[in-house]
Amino acid sequence: MMKKMILKSWLTSLAASCLLLTATGQKNAPVFSKVVYEGNDQVYNDYPLKEGEFYNPILQGCYPDPAVTRKGDDYYMVVSSFAMFPGVPIFHSKDLVNWTQVGHVLDRVSQLDLHDTGISEGVYAPGITYNEYNDTFYMITTAFAGGLGNIIVKTKDPWKGWGEPIKLDFQGIDPCIFFDDDGKAYVVHNDAPEKAKERYNGHRVIKIWEYDVDKDQVIAGTDHIIIDGGVDIAKKPIWIEAPHLYKKGEKYYLMSAEGGTGGWHSEVVFISDSPKGPYVPAPSNPILTQRHFPKDRPNMVDWAGHADIIKGPNDQYYGVFLAVRPNKSGRVNTGRETFILPVDWSGIFPVFENGLVPLEPKLKMPEGVVNETHSGKYFQNGNFTIIEDFTSDKLHPRWIGLRGPREAFIEITRKGLKINPFDAHIRELKPTSTLFHRQQHDVFTFTTSMIYQPDSKNDLAGITCLQNEGSNYVFGVTKIDGEYVLLLERNWWPGRQGEKFSKIVAMAKIDVKKPIRLQVAAEGDDYQFNYSTDGKTFKNLGGIVSGDILSTNVAGGFTGTLIGLYATSNNASLPEN
The missing domain is CATH 2.115.10.20 (Glycosyl hydrolase domain; family 43)
Structure with a gap:
């Protein structure tokens, strides 16, 4: 029985590797060199742990x-x-x-x-x-x-x-x-x-x-x-x-x-x-x-x-x-x-x-137990910082895909994590080329560095904050009328029924010759999408936007917010003509 399981697992990995080989060398594939997720909820500042205590919930985020x-x-x-x-x-x-x-x-x-x-x-x-x-x-x-x-x-x-x-x-x-x-x-x-x-x-x-x-x-x-x-x-x-x-x-x-x-x-x-x-x-x-x-x-x-x-x-x-x-x-x-x-x-x-x-x-805590949730060996709770530099050949299981394997679109390179884009965008009911991390705090920042030069308006890469396929934000780089632009889009399609509300909140021309830093920062219901081209100073795009569409009790369904490193060769995030 176990031999059969191992064989099937190997065949699945082989199939994923074949998909990678097909996509390897693909143009317009962004490379993400680093992600820093930092949570800073006030409740944990107000209630620091004393000896013999641990935080509740034990699994923060959509678990x-x-x-x-x-x-x-x-x-x-x-x-x-x-x-x-x-x-x-x-x-x-x-x-x-x-x-x-x-x-x-x-x-x-x-x-x-x-x-x-x-x-x-x-x-x-x-x-x-x-x-x-x-x-x-x-x-x-x-x-x-x-x-x-x-x-x-x-x-x-x-x-x-x-x-x-x-x-x-x-x-x-x-x-x-x-x-x-x-x-x-x-x-x-x-x-x-x-x-x-x-x-x-x-x-x-x-x-x-x-x-x-x-x-x-x-x-x-x-x-x-x-x-x-x-x-x-x-x-x-x-x-x-x-x-x-x-x-x-x-x-x-x-x-x-x-x-x-x-x-x-x-x-x-x-x-x-x-x-x-x-x-x-x-x-x-x-x-x-x-x-x-x-x-x-x-x-x-x-x-x-x-x-x-x-x-x-x-x-x-x-x-x-x-x-x-x-x-x-x-x-x-x-x-x-x-x-x-x-x-x-x-x-x-x-x-x-x-x-x-x-x-x-x-x-x-139970008698005799030592809290090691901040040692780095265990699943963290409370306020914490996660740094992912994509240097390991095996991603931490906290990183997930949507509707399909991560291995079908990710590739570890010397420069970082390459995402080979699928011909599917974030609003479609298809596997997307998006590597997700759960939002685990009320107050947080999620920052990444990206190298990317899109060829056309069909290409886009960046960050998405997603509650479901009809309720999300897209914050990414594309090419429109020969110019590189960074855009922020709000998508709101209640229950995937009735009228769609997709709106480009803001756009800005951007220099893609150097790595771009992209950031989403949230404080409760207020979300901000920021960027930097010099690696130091962040600029805001679109002001403060509402996190309402990222909420379970507004968007419906059973999931929480997912933050994704996103790429597509079928970009649907475009201004109206």
């Missing part, structure tokens, strides 16, 4: 829908990736504080083909579970791309890659697999009720199936509904989803999100004597939510829910979950992030400690 599992002293966590490629980031920790990105679970096109997928489609709500009976890790998810639907992949070692997807024979979303201590397995997931039984908009159910571990498939005819609507269907709860099944003692617990992914989001729990139910809701539901507090509270964290629980160091339970940190204008540009809280499970039901009061930016 939503976390799920976690454990093998011995090793913890593995996965999050949603939608149409980003590779798919399903996976992280490792020994202590639930210091996390390292292992890579991605779905890192080959043979596993995940996102070619014409909207950015908020693709891969949703992965679950990860270790099965001690066959020493195997399982990642199960819903993939709205390539006709996949619900799939499962397996590995003996998450550091060494995952197998090809196995398509599962059921509908619905948000599946999770559970292995009982008798060796039996079950899959739970969100689904729609039968049409004749749908009571209201948002009415959903949780189903359970028996799972055949040998055949890796749900067992036909074993499915039935274990939760109808939510905790109290008389109150018309919406979007019961993201279920996780646990066993503690002789009891089974089903934990799910309820209330939708926005301001009414919450986590609820049920109990049963059998994995197949019936399940009774806890009297103290919800066990996690931020929905009851004033919207003008300082350092607001909101939308908390979609959680998973794991026994951590010193046998203390912890729960990971998604939440958002809106800026002062109420925008959600950093997207849905991964948070963590201790869980008190000393009673019958688990309760997130301080999960029903306004969440704080810091937590006390």
Whole structure:
């Protein structure tokens, strides 16, 4: 099995190399020699860490829908990736504080083909579970791309890659697999009720199936509904989803999100004597939510829910979950992030400690754990600076593509990172030649140096800030009427329906004989796009522009802002004649 996985991975790499060879030597390919990302949020200046503390969220930026599992002293966590490629980031920790990105679970096109997928489609709500009976890790998810639907992949070692997807024979979303201590397995997931039984908009159910571990498939005819609507269907709860099944003692617990992914989001729990139910809701539901507090509270964290629980160091339970940190204008540009809280499970039901009061930016670390998130060895949080000079032959997994592999368009050269442009622009539902980094702070700068001489108006390269294919800014160099120009374009196409609003905010003639430094600087809802031709002094282009279209709660969808190094040979960012 592992030999087949390695062979397929090698073939995929070979195919990507062939694409590179085809593009190598291409004219009009920009070279980016350095990127500096610097975050400087006031909350972290106001709340410096003391000994024995760490920051929450643990994964800043668009890393939503976390799920976690454990093998011995090793913890593995996965999050949603939608149409980003590779798919399903996976992280490792020994202590639930210091996390390292292992890579991605779905890192080959043979596993995940996102070619014409909207950015908020693709891969949703992965679950990860270790099965001690066959020493195997399982990642199960819903993939709205390539006709996949619900799939499962397996590995003996998450550091060494995952197998090809196995398509599962059921509908619905948000599946999770559970292995009982008798060796039996079950899959739970969100689904729609039968049409004749749908009571209201948002009415959903949780189903359970028996799972055949040998055949890796749900067992036909074993499915039935274990939760109808939510905790109290008389109150018309919406979007019961993201279920996780646990066993503690002789009891089974089903934990799910309820209330939708926005301001009414919450986590609820049920109990049963059998994995197949019936399940009774806890009297103290919800066990996690931020929905009851004033919207003008300082350092607001909101939308908390979609959680998973794991026994951590010193046998203390912890729960990971998604939440958002809106800026002062109420925008959600950093997207849905991964948070963590201790869980008190000393009673019958688990309760997130301080999960029903306004969440704080810091937590006390588990006893005996040292915070090394600023050592450079682990995923950073708080305020930090990332410098990428593109001298390594392997990019950090924080860098991602959209709808296709990075390796199809990037090339490491002596001068830096070359992006060989695709014949696709940022507004198309196609793989784009764009290398993305997530926005991780409310206040940040992202600066890069670029060498580039376009041949015509069809060529453009620079920076894009993108929430989705219909909501983005393009800040790049092109050639119009024989002159090199730098332009800033705002694209706003709500839901990719109705009238498009694409506007060239500003343009300036520019000297391309020397490297150009491009910068996006944001402070909350205010974004500025700056440039320098002397390597020292920055000039602004277009003034202060609104980050509204880069916000999840304005542009819609499920992602946060992505900042990209962008090139195209099919430039659509042009002034009207």
